[in-house]
Structure formats: structure tokens, C-alpha cells
Amino acid sequence: MKVLMFGWEFPPNNLGGLGTACYGLTKGLSAKDVNISLVLPKKCSAHDHVNMIIADEISLKHKKVNLKYVDSLLAPYQTEKDYLHTYKELIRGNPKAGELYGKDLMHEVEKYGYKAELIAHTEDFDVIHCHDWMTFRAGIKAKKVSKKPLVVHVHATDFDRTGGNPNQRVYDLEREGMHAADKVITVSNYTKSMILDHYGVPEHKVHVVHNGVDFEEKPRHVLKNTDKVVLFLGRLTLQKGPEYFIESAKKVLAIMPDVKFVIAGTGDMYSQMIHKAAEMGLAKNILFTGHLSGDDVDLAYQMADLYVMPSVSEPFGITPLEAMKNNTPVIISRTSGVSEVLTNAIKVDFWDTDEMTNKIVSVLSYSPLHSTLVENGMRDVKKLSWDIAAGKCIDVYNQVIR
Amino acid sequence: MKNICFYFQVHQPYRLKRYRIFDIGKDHEYFDDELNKKILHKVATKCYLPTNNMMLRLIHKHKGKFRIAYSITGVALEQFRDFMPDVLKSFQDLAKTGCVEFLSETYYHSLSFLYSKEEFKEQVMKHKRLTETLFKQSPQIFRNTELVYNNELAHFIESLGYKGILAEGADHILGWRSPNYLYKPKTTETIKLLLKNYKLSDDIAFRFSNKEWSEWPLTSEKFASWVDACEGDTINLFMDYETFGEHQWEDTGVFHFMQALPDELLRKNIGFRTPSETLANEAKAELDIHSPISWADMERDLSAWLGNKMQHAAIAEIYNMEQKIKKSKDKKILDDWRKLQTSDHFYYMCTKYFSDGDVHKYFNPYETPYDSYVSFMNVLNDLAFRLKPGKIKISENPSQLVSA
Structure with a gap:
């Protein structure tokens, strides 16, 4: 089975749980002989711009995951304000570079989608798996050109991020992605009920896959602190x-x-x-x-x-x-x-x-x-292994692969 | 002739309210009166009142041939007296028939035997006095909290003048032997040991309504035929009284079953004896039981109350306070301290099956064992504060705060 996966962060360069979850899941999936091409946004250094897409690979316990970096200013947990700040910093130093990226966050999400389309054209895969809203546009485009099924994985909604006052444009994109998807995976029942209530997704499309946790032996530090x-x-x-x-x-x-x-x-x-x-x-x-x-x-x-x-x-x-x-x-x-x-x-x-x-x-x-x-x-x-989570994901894939 | 020996356990604890860190030194009322009243009312309506009524009718109907025994904890009797006197009266009516025996136990349904013989003896005597006052009979038979039992207990109980003692007929102590005979505890002279036939008891108490059970539905006729097929002198059916109407709801047919059972048994020439009446039988052999056994869970040991560090620490700490509590001569403090010894408090802290979700949860007023431990320890810290008022301190060893 081959999966084209769109993520937004990956360890060690992650800020939040999404990167950890993405890593654990890809590891669990590749251990079950699923081939993964993982696409991630990355601000490339100047001379890489021509390539636009940089291929790399990482080893996970003898299995390979193909990494593809797409040149983009998208960064995890970015708000529209954060993006504008990054963009302005960039063109201040190099006005020409401005043409390579979107003028605002939504524009850049759109551009990222076009690049995804290119990848979808050249790659061979059975199912598309997207993680959270920034990648949903890419997933939708990849589905359109490839006619392959789309699974969107919801790690958080804008209701969570904003305490119940979502940004309309983010919300619209989240909703569009969930409706375009053949299946929606949520990380909890809590999130499942949230998307049933707020996004009007039919219940039969939604599957809960709880995250796991990795158990690698890590060095223990001996600490002496007297205060609690x-x-x-x-x-x-x-x-x-x-x-x-x-x-x-x-x-x-x-x-x-x-x-x-x-x-x-x-x-x-x-x-x-x-x-x-x-x-x-x-x-x-x-x-x-x-x-x-x-x-x-x-x-x-x-x-x-x-x-x-x-x-x-x-x-x-x-x-x-x-x-x-x-x-x-x-x-x-x-x-x-x-x-x-x-x-x-x-x-x-x-x-x-x-x-x-x-x-x-x-x-x-x-x-x-x-x-x-x-x-x-x-x-x-x-009891919470990524192996179990990966198994549930594969069940979801199998329901949509024709 | 073979006989049935019925004994029913009646107990309701004083459940603690949610007691927080901020309450220490300020709030000395520990028990959730509202909740306790509510539960008492519910169980009385579903179980105690209708079941007592049924038992009374059966006793009248069978003219002395139907005989049963109860052990009612002091804390349950107190709550009946204070919140539901009708229930107390219905037990007194049963006592007047002469067909009902009342057993001895610790007043506070405590595990005190394991921690303080002095406190244990005081609680047994206090319960005995209450039984004599309320039911006009002096108990001859002892049953320890949750049927916790070992040689040492039998020896101690014999020294207090009891003629018989009850225990679980656990497989690991009986081996090939049958629970349907009396035994002699090792290290004792004359006291006799009655063992619960857990298989037949649990057929009623646990499996009765289980539709997955191959024997469901259990009829009184079928049950009587099983008893008839048993070898032995006495079939000891020991169970929680709440089996009737509370653990097994009325719609399971448990009342109909019980109403018809005496007829079915008597027809097969199987009679009824109370625990002290069974003592006429000879002890079959000597049983040597060192490690405490109980009637709880599959393990039939102490792990339901003393399975994790929280339980061990909490119970050890309560008995560490004993001398200081008694020295204070403060009746309210003594009473609160004793109510905190009720084994249910430690049962609520059990994490044994917590992750699987099970029977332990059903009886637990707390969301988690951790919540129950926190309230309990906060209360102990307040108890220490009452013994030695001053600056509020919080310790995992409140007894040390008092001596410091």
C-alpha cells in the first residue's frame, strides 16, 4: 500500500504535538509495510528555489519514508499575522523573493496546493492522507488530479485553537477539506463530536484513532532538586x-x-x-x-x-x-x-x-x-502504541481504496 | 439431615464528602449526610423494607422451620435509627420471631484486627452491646469485616467467649475438602469454623440475573436440586443482604425465587439452621490458615483494601493516630476517627481493576480512587489539627504532626 501524506511539521523541528503524532504514525505505518511519501512545507535556502521540491528520506527502524520538502513559508500553528510578519521580513531583504510566496497565509496555502498537484502528478500512490487544515487544499487538489481517495486527519480544529471563535477563512477551509474527504479521522471522541456539531460531517465518515506514544529507552537524568x-x-x-x-x-x-x-x-x-x-x-x-x-x-x-x-x-x-x-x-x-x-x-x-x-x-x-x-x-x-493507531488507519484506508 | 444456613450482611458506611485542602482546619464535618441519606433511602426502598417483609412472611408461613441470620454493622444501625427508623423496626420485628439470629462483628465494619487488637476488641464489644439492646439477644457467633479471617483471629475471638466464627470457603484453603462441614481452627480449643459455600452463594448473589450464564434462569426448584445433590452437614449461604432488590433488581425475579425456595428445600427434607444451631455438628478436621483470607474478588485476599501504596499508607496512618485520639477524651473526635476506619473508605482507593472498569466502580461514590484518597488524607490532616490546633500543616503522616 502506498500513501501520499501531507504534514506540516516533523521532529526534530516540531513545535507541537502534530509533529510527534505524524512521526509516530508514519513509523507505525511503515512497520506494517505501508510505503509513505511525506510532503512537508519548508522555507528553502535561496539556491534551492529552482527545485521547489526537494526529495529526502529518513530511516525508521530499517524502513524508509520518502520525505518531500515543498518550498513554502507555511509554518505550524501559524496565524495570519505570523505569516504576514514572516513574509514582510523576507521581502525586506530580498524583494524578488516575494514573487515565490503567497502575499498572505491563505494565498500561500493555495500556492502550496498547486505544488501538491505537481507531486500528485508524478507520484504513484493508493490513498492521500492529510493532517490538519493547512494541508487540506493540497489534499483536495491531489485528489482531483489523481482520482485517488482522500483521508483527512483532524488533530485540532480552529474551535480548539481559538477558544470557540474560529477564523472564518480557516473554518471554511477545514469544512471544505472534511466534506471533500472520503473519510475523516479524529484523534478523539471529543474531537469527533466537535466536527459533527460544528462542521456538519456525516457521522459514518468519521473514525476515531487515538494517538499512541513511543517507547524508546532514553537516558535518565539524575537530578537533585529540593523544591517541588x-x-x-x-x-x-x-x-x-x-x-x-x-x-x-x-x-x-x-x-x-x-x-x-x-x-x-x-x-x-x-x-x-x-x-x-x-x-x-x-x-x-x-x-x-x-x-x-x-x-x-x-x-x-x-x-x-x-x-x-x-x-x-x-x-x-x-x-x-x-x-x-x-x-x-x-x-x-x-x-x-x-x-x-x-x-x-x-x-x-x-x-x-x-x-x-x-x-x-x-x-x-x-x-x-x-x-x-x-x-x-x-x-x-x-497500552497506547502507535502500532494500534497505525492498524486503525490502515482499516480506514482499506475502506476507501477501490 | 442436611441444612441450609443463611447469613445476610447488612452494611452502609458513612461516606465522606469531597473534602479539599482548603477545608483543613476549618470544616470538621467529614461525612456527606445528604448522599448517605439518599443512598439509605434508595436501598431501604428497594431492598431492606420489601425483603424484611418477605422474610417475616416466610417465617410465619413455615412456623419456625425457616430460620436465618443477619450481621448488621453498628454504622448501618445508627443510620437506620437516625434516618429510617422503619427499617430498624422491621429488623426488630424479625428478631421477635425467635427464628432470626444476629451475629457479632466490628461496630465500624473495620479492618482493625489487622492493626490494633485493643481497638478491635472495643469495637466488637460496642457492637455486641448495641445488638443486645436492639434485638434482645447476645451474639454467640462472630463474623469479621468482609469475612477477613486467619488462625490468629479465631484464637482471639475464642478468648472473647464466642462459640463459632465465619469465613470464606476459598479453594486455596480447602483444597479437596468440602465447605459443607464444620472445621476446627488451628490453635483453638472449642470454637468452630463455618465456611461459606461460595459457589452456591454466588449463584444467587452474583449470577442470578446473568443471561450469559448457562444455568439462567435460576429457579428455586433447580437450586434446591443442586443443594440436594451436595454432600455435607450444612450448606452455608452467606451473602450481602442487598442481593435482594439492589444487586439483583426486583424485575430479575429474585424475590419470587426466594419466596419459593423454602418450600422446595423442605420438600426435599432439607431444613434451615442459624449459625449457632449448626454448632451441634462435629468439626470435620482442623484447618490451618495463616495468611488472611476474605470473601472479596477473585483473589479472596486483602488486596481490595490493601492493594496499593495509598491504601497501605492511609490505613496505617489512621491507626498511628489511635493513642493520641484516645488520649484526647474527645467523644466527637473518637467517633469521627472510628467512622474513618470503615473498610469502604479503603475499598474506594482500590486501583486493582480500575483501568478495566468493573464492580468496584459501581459502589464507589468517587470518580476515581485518587479522589477518594485525597479527601481521606485531607480529613486525616484536619483530625490532626483538631488534636493539636495551631498553624495548619499538611503531611502524608498526620499522626506525626500531633506528636511534634
């Missing part, structure tokens, strides 16, 4: 609920003044959150690390006594699984897909910062709670 550490790790955006983390921190500190709260990640609320912490007089106890990648991520989980994911709306949420893998117990928002697959985690409403405080103080104070969560949590996590 509570970690937030994620993009600092409305969707992730960082302000609820800070409000809970304040309440916890009133009871346990020595706890350190670490906020790892960056995003459009970065400076706002730093100001908020300072205004509340918590600058000494709330530490901001900025964006973390690679080993630093595992280091952060291992340093923490507790990981908190207070997301307002989280279609899945891979980070709690990463934390649990590193023997760190988790408190997660009920409005998350991952809460469907975890039983040995503490679940709270993101807005209930009293309850979040109650549970944070309890995990930090009562060590049997900490260790029982860690031990049983490991069992939960070990």
Missing part, C-alpha cells in the same frame, strides 16, 4: 490554558510557599503570562524556559514532580503521555481527548482552579498518591 516542581509544557496560547496554571500556582503557593512552577513553551501569550506572573508577585516561583526541544523536553519532565495540562480545549494532548513515560504523574483537563484513554491520571475542569490546587497540593504532599499514579500510569501508557 510543577510543570506546564506547551504552546502559550489560549487553547492550552496557561492562565489557569498561573492562577492555580498562586493558590498553591499560599499553602506551599516553596513550590516552583515551570512554564516551558512559547506562543502568542508568552509576554502576557510573564507580566501576569510578575504582577501577581510570583516571579520568584514561576519560571519561564521558552521553547524546549530534544533532550531538554525529557529533562523537564524528569525534573518535575507533577505535570499539569490545563487545556481549555485539547483534541488529544500527547504531552501527558510523554510526562507519564518519564515517571511524572499528571493532572489533565477533562476537555481533552487524552482523558478518554487515561484512567490513572487526575482529571479536573480547567476553570476550577480551586480543585486544581487541591489536587496539586495533594500530589506534592502525599507521596503514596504520587507513586501510585506513576506506577499505574505507566501501565496506561504502555
Whole structure:
């Protein structure tokens, strides 16, 4: 079976869970003898422009995945404002380069679609698999020229990203992609019900494939920290609920003044959150690390006594699984897909910062709670393999391949 | 002649309310009165009242030939007295027939035997006094919480003057032997051991309404024929009383089954004896049981209450507080502390089958075992605060806060 897949980020250059999910899924699929050509947007260096499409490959446990980079300014989790900023920076240095890219985000998504069409012409494949809205236009075009079935995979909707006030143009594109698709995969029942409610997709087209988690042995770091550490790790955006983390921190500190709260990640609320912490007089106890990648991520989980994911709306949420893998117990928002697959985690409403405080103080104070969560949590996590997720994807492919 | 020995367990705990970190030092009311009243009312309506009524009619109908036994915990009796006196009266009416025996147990349905013999004895005596007051009879037979049992318990109970003790007829202690005889516990003189026939008991208590079961539907005639085919002196059918109407709903036909059962059995010359009446039989052999057994889950051990670190730590901590609680001479504190010993609190913290979702969940007022542990530990910290008021502190060892 051959799959033409469109993604928007891939490790190690990923900002969010989408890249991790894409990596895990391609690995799971190639282990089951699925051939994948993965297309990713990438800003190419000047002399590469002529090629427009750069072929590469990566090895995943002796299997090969063909990577194709399409020259594009698209970047994961980009907003229209972010894009304009990037574009203006670019043409300031090199006015001619402006002709190569779209004048705004939507225009660039369209251009990316044309390039996808070229790839679809030359590639041989059985099914097209797209991840989230930026790639939907590419998927639709690829389907048109190839007449092959299209599967769109929804990792998040603009309702999640914006706290319920989606950008109309993004919404339109999401909807168009879901309706043009032969099948829609969602990462949770939570997201499935969201697209049934808000996008009018017929239920029979929608399949839930929960994300998995990778179990590669990683070096363990020996850390000596005396103060208790509570970690937030994620993009600092409305969707992730960082302000609820800070409000809970304040309440916890009133009871346990020595706890350190670490906020790892960056995003459009970065400076706002730093100001908020300072205004509340918590600058000494709330530490901001900025964006973390690679080993630093595992280091952060291992340093923490507790990981908190207070997301307002989280279609899945891979980070709690990463934390649990590193023997760190988790408190997660009920409005998350991952809460469907975890039983040995503490679940709270993101807005209930009293309850979040109650549970944070309890995990930090009562060590049997900490260790029982860690031990049983490991069992939960070990059940969630990408192998299972890949198997479910193949079932979906088989339903649409004629 | 072979006899049936029925014993029904009646228990309702004082469930804790959701008690948060912020409540420590401020709120000393730990129990969820509303919820407890609501559950009591529900179970009374579905089980206690109609079943007691049925039992009373059966006793009258069979003129002394139908005989049963109950063990009702002190905390259940207290709640009947305070919230549903009708239920208490209906048990007293049963007691007056002379066909009903009441057994001894710990007043608080606790696991105190495993942690403090002194506290255990006090609870057994307190329960005995209450039984004597309410039912005008002095218990001769002891059953421990959840049928937790070992040699040591039998020895201790014998020293308190009891003539018989109940346990689970678990396969791993019986081996090839039958539960349908009396046994003599090792290290004791005269006390006799009655073992639950778990197969026949569970046919009624668990499998009765299971349509996947090859024997479904279970009729009283069929059940009587199984009993008839059994060898032995006494078929001990021990179960939760809530089997009638609560675990097995009325529409499963469980009441009809029970109404017809005495006739079917008596017709086959199988009679009924209460536990102390079975003591006329000889003990068949000596049984040597070191590790505690119980009637819970497949494992029939203590793992439902003492399976993970939270459960071990919480229960150890409550008994670590014993001397300080008793020294305080504060009746309200003593009563709260004892109500916290009820084994249900530790059962709610069980993570054994949590991931699979099962029977443990059905009885759990908390969303997760972690929630129940958090409320419990917060309450223990408040109890420590009451013993030693001052700055509010939170510790996984609240007993140490008191001595510090």
C-alpha cells in the first residue's frame, strides 16, 4: 500500500504535538509495510528555489519514508499575522523573493496546493492522507488530479485553537477539506463530536484513532532538586490554558510557599503570562524556559514532580503521555481527548482552579498518591502504541481504496 | 439431615464528602449526610423494607422451620435509627420471631484486627452491646469485616467467649475438602469454623440475573436440586443482604425465587439452621490458615483494601493516630476517627481493576480512587489539627504532626 501524506511539521523541528503524532504514525505505518511519501512545507535556502521540491528520506527502524520538502513559508500553528510578519521580513531583504510566496497565509496555502498537484502528478500512490487544515487544499487538489481517495486527519480544529471563535477563512477551509474527504479521522471522541456539531460531517465518515506514544529507552537524568516542581509544557496560547496554571500556582503557593512552577513553551501569550506572573508577585516561583526541544523536553519532565495540562480545549494532548513515560504523574483537563484513554491520571475542569490546587497540593504532599499514579500510569501508557493507531488507519484506508 | 444456613450482611458506611485542602482546619464535618441519606433511602426502598417483609412472611408461613441470620454493622444501625427508623423496626420485628439470629462483628465494619487488637476488641464489644439492646439477644457467633479471617483471629475471638466464627470457603484453603462441614481452627480449643459455600452463594448473589450464564434462569426448584445433590452437614449461604432488590433488581425475579425456595428445600427434607444451631455438628478436621483470607474478588485476599501504596499508607496512618485520639477524651473526635476506619473508605482507593472498569466502580461514590484518597488524607490532616490546633500543616503522616 502506498500513501501520499501531507504534514506540516516533523521532529526534530516540531513545535507541537502534530509533529510527534505524524512521526509516530508514519513509523507505525511503515512497520506494517505501508510505503509513505511525506510532503512537508519548508522555507528553502535561496539556491534551492529552482527545485521547489526537494526529495529526502529518513530511516525508521530499517524502513524508509520518502520525505518531500515543498518550498513554502507555511509554518505550524501559524496565524495570519505570523505569516504576514514572516513574509514582510523576507521581502525586506530580498524583494524578488516575494514573487515565490503567497502575499498572505491563505494565498500561500493555495500556492502550496498547486505544488501538491505537481507531486500528485508524478507520484504513484493508493490513498492521500492529510493532517490538519493547512494541508487540506493540497489534499483536495491531489485528489482531483489523481482520482485517488482522500483521508483527512483532524488533530485540532480552529474551535480548539481559538477558544470557540474560529477564523472564518480557516473554518471554511477545514469544512471544505472534511466534506471533500472520503473519510475523516479524529484523534478523539471529543474531537469527533466537535466536527459533527460544528462542521456538519456525516457521522459514518468519521473514525476515531487515538494517538499512541513511543517507547524508546532514553537516558535518565539524575537530578537533585529540593523544591517541588510543577510543570506546564506547551504552546502559550489560549487553547492550552496557561492562565489557569498561573492562577492555580498562586493558590498553591499560599499553602506551599516553596513550590516552583515551570512554564516551558512559547506562543502568542508568552509576554502576557510573564507580566501576569510578575504582577501577581510570583516571579520568584514561576519560571519561564521558552521553547524546549530534544533532550531538554525529557529533562523537564524528569525534573518535575507533577505535570499539569490545563487545556481549555485539547483534541488529544500527547504531552501527558510523554510526562507519564518519564515517571511524572499528571493532572489533565477533562476537555481533552487524552482523558478518554487515561484512567490513572487526575482529571479536573480547567476553570476550577480551586480543585486544581487541591489536587496539586495533594500530589506534592502525599507521596503514596504520587507513586501510585506513576506506577499505574505507566501501565496506561504502555497500552497506547502507535502500532494500534497505525492498524486503525490502515482499516480506514482499506475502506476507501477501490 | 442436611441444612441450609443463611447469613445476610447488612452494611452502609458513612461516606465522606469531597473534602479539599482548603477545608483543613476549618470544616470538621467529614461525612456527606445528604448522599448517605439518599443512598439509605434508595436501598431501604428497594431492598431492606420489601425483603424484611418477605422474610417475616416466610417465617410465619413455615412456623419456625425457616430460620436465618443477619450481621448488621453498628454504622448501618445508627443510620437506620437516625434516618429510617422503619427499617430498624422491621429488623426488630424479625428478631421477635425467635427464628432470626444476629451475629457479632466490628461496630465500624473495620479492618482493625489487622492493626490494633485493643481497638478491635472495643469495637466488637460496642457492637455486641448495641445488638443486645436492639434485638434482645447476645451474639454467640462472630463474623469479621468482609469475612477477613486467619488462625490468629479465631484464637482471639475464642478468648472473647464466642462459640463459632465465619469465613470464606476459598479453594486455596480447602483444597479437596468440602465447605459443607464444620472445621476446627488451628490453635483453638472449642470454637468452630463455618465456611461459606461460595459457589452456591454466588449463584444467587452474583449470577442470578446473568443471561450469559448457562444455568439462567435460576429457579428455586433447580437450586434446591443442586443443594440436594451436595454432600455435607450444612450448606452455608452467606451473602450481602442487598442481593435482594439492589444487586439483583426486583424485575430479575429474585424475590419470587426466594419466596419459593423454602418450600422446595423442605420438600426435599432439607431444613434451615442459624449459625449457632449448626454448632451441634462435629468439626470435620482442623484447618490451618495463616495468611488472611476474605470473601472479596477473585483473589479472596486483602488486596481490595490493601492493594496499593495509598491504601497501605492511609490505613496505617489512621491507626498511628489511635493513642493520641484516645488520649484526647474527645467523644466527637473518637467517633469521627472510628467512622474513618470503615473498610469502604479503603475499598474506594482500590486501583486493582480500575483501568478495566468493573464492580468496584459501581459502589464507589468517587470518580476515581485518587479522589477518594485525597479527601481521606485531607480529613486525616484536619483530625490532626483538631488534636493539636495551631498553624495548619499538611503531611502524608498526620499522626506525626500531633506528636511534634
